[in-house]
Amino acid sequence: MNLGDERIAAAPLPTSRTIRLRTFVPYQLWRFLRINLRMVAMIRKGDH
Amino acid sequence: MARVVILGAGVSGHTAALHLKRLLGKRHEVLVVAPNADWNWIPSNIWVGVGRMTTKDVTFPLAPVYRRKGITFRQAKAVAIWPEGDTVDPLPTVEVVHTSPGRAGEVERISYDYLINATGPRLNFGATPGLGPDGNSLSVCTPAHAEQAAAELGKVIERLRAGEPQRLVIGVGHGTCTCEGAAFEYAFNVEHELRAHGVRDLAEVVYLTNEYELGDFGVGGMVFEQQGFLSSSQLWTESLFRERDVHAILRAHVERVEPGKLYYETLDGVQDSLAFDFAMLLPPFRGQELAAYDRTGENITDRLFAPNGFLKVDADYSAKPFEQWRAGDWPSTYQSPSYANLFAVGIAFAPPHPISVPRKSPAGTVISPAPPRTGMPSGVMGRQVARSIAAMLTAGAQTPTHTASMAAMGAACIASAGTGLRHGTAAAMTMYPVVPDYVRFPGTGRSVKDTYGEVGLAAHWVKHLLHFLFIYKAKALPGWRLIPE
Numbered sequence: 001m002n003l004g005d006e007r008i009a010a011a012p013l014p015t016s017r018t019i020r021l022r023t024f025v026p027y028q029l030w031r032f033l034r035i036n037l038r039m040v041a042m043i044r045k046g047d048h
Numbered sequence: 049m050a051r052v053v054i055l056g057a058g059v060s061g062h063t064a065a066l067h068l069k070r071l072l073g074k075r076h077e078v079l080v081v082a083p084n085a086d087w088n089w090i091p092s093n094i095w096v097g098v099g100r101m102t103t104k105d106v107t108f109p110l111a112p113v114y115r116r117k118g119i120t121f122r123q124a125k126a127v128a129i130w131p132e133g134d135t136v137d138p139l140p141t142v143e144v145v146h147t148s149p150g151r152a153g154e155v156e157r158i159s160y161d162y163l164i165n166a167t168g169p170r171l172n173f174g175a176t177p178g179l180g181p182d183g184n185s186l187s188v189c190t191p192a193h194a195e196q197a198a199a200e201l202g203k204v205i206e207r208l209r210a211g212e213p214q215r216l217v218i219g220v221g222h223g224t225c226t227c228e229g230a231a232f233e234y235a236f237n238v239e240h241e242l243r244a245h246g247v248r249d250l251a252e253v254v255y256l257t258n259e260y261e262l263g264d265f266g267v268g269g270m271v272f273e274q275q276g277f278l279s280s281s282q283l284w285t286e287s288l289f290r291e292r293d294v295h296a297i298l299r300a301h302v303e304r305v306e307p308g309k310l311y312y313e314t315l316d317g318v319q320d321s322l323a324f325d326f327a328m329l330l331p332p333f334r335g336q337e338l339a340a341y342d343r344t345g346e347n348i349t350d351r352l353f354a355p356n357g358f359l360k361v362d363a364d365y366s367a368k369p370f371e372q373w374r375a376g377d378w379p380s381t382y383q384s385p386s387y388a389n390l391f392a393v394g395i396a397f398a399p400p401h402p403i404s405v406p407r408k409s410p411a412g413t414v415i416s417p418a419p420p421r422t423g424m425p426s427g428v429m430g431r432q433v434a435r436s437i438a439a440m441l442t443a444g445a446q447t448p449t450h451t452a453s454m455a456a457m458g459a460a461c462i463a464s465a466g467t468g469l470r471h472g473t474a475a476a477m478t479m480y481p482v483v484p485d486y487v488r489f490p491g492t493g494r495s496v497k498d499t500y501g502e503v504g505l506a507a508h509w510v511k512h513l514l515h516f517l518f519i520y521k522a523k524a525l526p527g528w529r530l531i532p533e
Contacts, residue, residue, distance in 0.1 A: 004255075004262065004296030011286035019291075022504040023471060031506035035476045038500065039510070042424075042458035042478050043532040045498070 050076045050161035050441055053142055055126045055338075057082035057110055058090075059423065060394030061166030063430035063533060066524055069119050071438035079120040079158065083147045085109055087522050088191060091423065092515050094234045096194035097328070098201060098241045100467045103191035106515075108523060117524050123148035124156065126167065126336070129352070131387045132343035133159075140389065162437045165359050165392040166430065169333035172222075176331075178305035179221040185305045185327040188234055197328055201238060204326045208247035214325040217310065219256030221329030223301030223415035227422065228257055229265050231330050232285075233464045238328075239292050240466025240473075254322070255289070256297045256312070256329070258415050260407060262286050265461075266417035268404045270479050271492040272500050278492070281477070284501055288465070288475070297322070299407075301415045302329060317410040333395060333418065335359070352386055359384065359392035363400040373401055375455035375485035381448035382433050388447075391433045394426035403483055424459045425482055427533030428452045455483035458498060462511040465503065472508035477501040 014022075021027050052068055054061045057080050068078045086107040095101040114121040124144035133139045139159040146154040171189050173180030180187055186200055187193040204214050218235040220228060235255045242248040255262075263269050263281035270281040289296055299315035310329075311321045335357025340349045353359055363379040377400040384390035392398075403419045429452045436448035443449075458480035465473045478500055484493025492499075521531040 002297055004298040007262070007298075008286050008289045008294075008296060011283065011290045013287065013290055022473060025470075025505070028504055028506040028509070031502065031504055032509050035502070035506055035510050038476075038478050038498075039460040041498065042460045042480060045458040045480055 051159065052076065052078050052162040052164070052437055052441075053158055053160040054078070054080045054164045054166055055142065056166035056168050056394070056396065057084070057087060058166060058168045058394060058426070060396075060426040060430035061164065062087060062522055063427045064164050064166060064393060064434045065119055066117065066528070067431050067434035068438060069117050070529065071434065072441065074118065076441060077120060079122065080110075080114060081122045081124050081126055081142070081144050081158070082110065083123065083125040085111065085123055085148065087113075089515060089519050089522070091511075093188045093191060093194045094230065094237055094464060095467055096191055097188040097197040097234055098237045098467070099198040103195060106191055108519065113522075113524055122146070122156070122158070126338055128339045128341060129163065129390075130157075130341050131163075131390055134343055134345065138343070160389075162389045162441070163391070164433060164437075165338070165390070165396045166394050167336040167338065167396045169395045170336050170357065171331045172334045173331045176221050176302050176304060179302065179329060179331060183305055184307045185221060185310070185329045187330065188230070188328060189330065200326060201241065204251075205242070205245050205247055207325070208242070208250050211250065213250045213252070215252045215254065215323065216326040217254045217256055217322060217324040218328045219297075219330070220258050221302045221305065222332040223258045223413055224418055225258055225330055225332045226266050226418040226420050227330055228259055228417055229420065229461060229463050231255070231257065232265070234328055235294060236288075236292065236465035237467065239294055252295065253293075254295045254297060256300055256302070256322070258300060258417055260299055260315070260405065260416065262289060262296055262298065264404055264417060266402075266404055266420045267479065267482065268484060268493070270477065270494065270499050270501065271496060273496045278496065281501060288503065299415055301409070301413050305329065313409055313411065313413055313415075315407055315409050315415045335396065352384065354398035356398065358398035359390075359396055361385070361392050361397045363398065365398070365400055370405055375481070375483055375487065377401065378453050378455040378483050380451035380453035380456070381436065382429055382452070383448050391437070393429040393433050395421055397421070421454065423461065424533060425452070425454050425457060428457055431533055455481050455485055457481060462507055462514065464508060464511050467508065469509070469512070471505070473503055473505060474507035474511050475501060475503050476507035476510060
């Protein structure tokens with residue numbers, strides 16, 4: 001097993017709830033809004 | 049009437065051209081020189097590479113847009129700059145060779161008052177023997193490359209359906225590559241496609257990278273705050289690899305690619321090889337082949353350009369160890385120190401040093417990512433340089449009025465991990481600043497509040513939305529300037 005695979009084997013796995021939430025549309029609509037707000041904040045920081 | 053010439057019509061050059069025309073109107077001429085007839089939204093090439101989009105979906109012809117906006121367009125490749133003119137005419141000029149079907153090979157000298165070099169990268173497949181579509185591996189750097197990769201992926205899926213195990217190697221083809229994020233995206237989109245076709249069980253997906261750790265992405269990794277803990281992009285990325293059963297070879301420099309087999313060296317000096325059935329390996333980048341001459345005809349390329357072919361701007365290029373790197377080393381105005389009317393934006397400017405820690409193998413091979421400077425930062429640079437030049441032309445400003453240092457701007461990055469409006473996923477990341485500033489943000493180099501990442505369907509929606517928004521903006525359709533860079 002190489003170094004990369006050793007590290008990957010020790011990485012935490014998401015719970016089944018986390019995996020479900022990743023494609024649960026009502027929750028993802030909320031995350032969509034949050035991601036866009038964060039991106040707008042980034043855009044403002046780049047405006048000089 | 050002054051003339052502003054822009055070399056290149058990628059994200060940074062095209063953005064600069066649209067903003068310059070908006071700011072200068074009919075009082076001055078804006079002229080774009082680009083070798084390709086079409087504009088390409090490169091981030092979506094990965095979807096062409098898995099057959100989910102076509103070249104037509106990610107490109108459009110530039111000429112009609114420039115005609116409508118009153119921007120002069122030359123489909124040509126710049127080959128030399130004469131920033132002092134020559135002994136006959138002191139006007140600065142750029143020498144171009146036409147590439148359009150009707151004028152291919154024709155040489156023209158175009159005078160300029162201001163010049164923006166936005167020529168982007170030269171895809172340096174030649175750095176690794178056998179690398180690239182003309183050799184023994186695939187690429188998704190251009191729509192044509194991506195279409196070829198999609199066709200080869202289709203053959204792999206057919207062989208898997210026939211019960212033949214396949215190894216797919218996706219990553220970077222040299223120790224000094226950049227754009228690890230694109231390789232990451234393609235690896236996970238391919239993995240997603242294999243599952244979607246019901247052939248994942250016989251396929252081994254291997255991500256091969258020059259990164260020291262997963263999640264480095266050429267920006268030295270990121271630190272996020274999650275549920276009261278400071279967590280790293282490394283842990284987050286490794287978790288995704290485990291969940292999706294993608295293998296990884298880290299700290300690798302590909303030495304050569306033979307048909308069905310690649311040879312690589314790792315940072316600890318080990319030489320190894322890997323057989324493959326499908327390999328998409330990104331090339332390292334160099335600056336475009338652009339020479340510079342002074343008024344007498346003496347070659348001054350070495351004075352204007354760094355050895356890697358990128359144009360030197362207002363950065364601190366003095367050689368110093370990693371411990372002495374500072375955020376202030378990075379350029380802010382993108383003005384050449386040699387000529388006040390010469391600028392470079394996007395990939396075309398020479399970065400002062402990498403962002404990730406530089407490392408060499410015992411044999412002296414550099415195995416660490418070059419700094420990314422694409423996407424959002426490129427667009428911001430194009431806009432800010434356009435504003436500076438407009439102020440110099442119309443308001444008499446003596447020096448650039450606008451800045452866009454990567455050490456003072458944030459960036460948002462959406463890395464697709466599989467397409468589909470209901471089952472797609474992507475990793476959304478924001479970071480501030482792009483170049484870590486350990487004086488302002490001790491320990492992490494970045495604002496923990498503004499640096500974050502999450503995986504989910506929403507991030508895929510954002511990436512899909514950005515595809516349409518940026519193509520709309522690049523077409524300069526009504527309201528284009530309201531869409532930020």
